[in-house]
Amino acid sequence: MITIRRAERSDEDAIWEIFHAVVERGDTYAFPSDMSRRDALALWMAPTVHTYVACDETSIVGTYIIRANQPGRGSHVANAAFMVAPSAQGRGAGRRMGEHCLAEARRLGFTSMQFNFVVSTNESAVALWKKLGFDIIGTVPAAFNHPTRGLVDAYVMYRPL
C-alpha cells in the first residue's frame, strides 16, 4: 500500500538517498552524477517547488515535484519530475505518483503539464506517461549522453489538465 503526502524537512535524508541513487545510475536524468546533497535538496525542496513523497508501510520509496515550467506568462504550465528508489522499482510507486501529480497540478491551478526532458531509452517512464495521457510533442536529437548507449534522444511530453 503506497500513500503520498507533502514532503517535510524531516524527509530530506530519505529524499537525498533516492535522488543520489537515481542520479548516480545516470540513465534517466541529466543531473551531474557528483551533484552534492546541498545542491540536490536546494533544487528538489526549493520554495517555488511543491515536493511530495510516496511511502509504503515502512519507508519512503519515491518522491516527486511539481513546479511552473516557466515563470510569469508561462506559469500556467506545470512541470514535474519523479524518482523511485531503486529497491522499490516495479511496485507501482511511479504510477501512483503520476496519478497523484496530475490531480495535485489541477488543484494547484495549472492547466497543462510539460516534461522537457524524458530520456527516450527510459522506456518504462515513456510508457507510463503515455498511459497517463501524455503525448510526445517533440524529440530533441542526441540530447542525452547515456552511460552505456551513448547519445540518445530526449522527448518533450505534454498533456492538458
Next chain:
Amino acid sequence: MITIRRAERSDEDAIWEIFHAVVERGDTYAFPSDMSRRDALALWMAPTVHTYVACDETSIVGTYIIRANQPGRGSHVANAAFMVAPSAQGRGAGRRMGEHCLAEARRLGFTSMQFNFVVSTNESAVALWKKLGFDIIGTVPAAFNHPTRGLVDAYVMYRPL
C-alpha cells in the same frame, strides 16, 4: 556597424535597461513583468552563463546569453536567449547576435542548440531562427499568456552545430 563582445560588470546598467524594456512589453518572454534588476542580472550574468553585448557606435543595443540547456549528461546542448533594445529594432542586431552566437557556441564545444520557448506570435524571431538553420521540433499548445492575444503556442526550436 554593430560589434559584439563579452559583457562586463560595467555593462550591467545597459543590460538591465534592455532586459526591463523587453520584459515589460511582455510579448516575447515569460519572465514576470515586475522582475527586479537583481533577479534579472542574477539570471543573465550568472557564473554558468556566457553573456554578450552588441554595440553600435555609441551604445549597447542588444545582449544575448549562451548556457547549457541541461546539466551533466545533457550539457552538450546549448541554450541561448536574445534581447534587442526596443529603440534598436530592425537594424540587424538580432541577426548579428544570432550568427555570433552560433559561432561562439561551436567554439565553446556545444554540439547543438535548443530554444525551449519561442513565442509563436514573435514572428520576426521565428523567421530569423529559421533563416539561421533552426527547425521547429515541437509546439507547446497555449503555453504563453500574450498580453493582447491571450494564450498562444510556444515553439521548441533546434539545430545541430
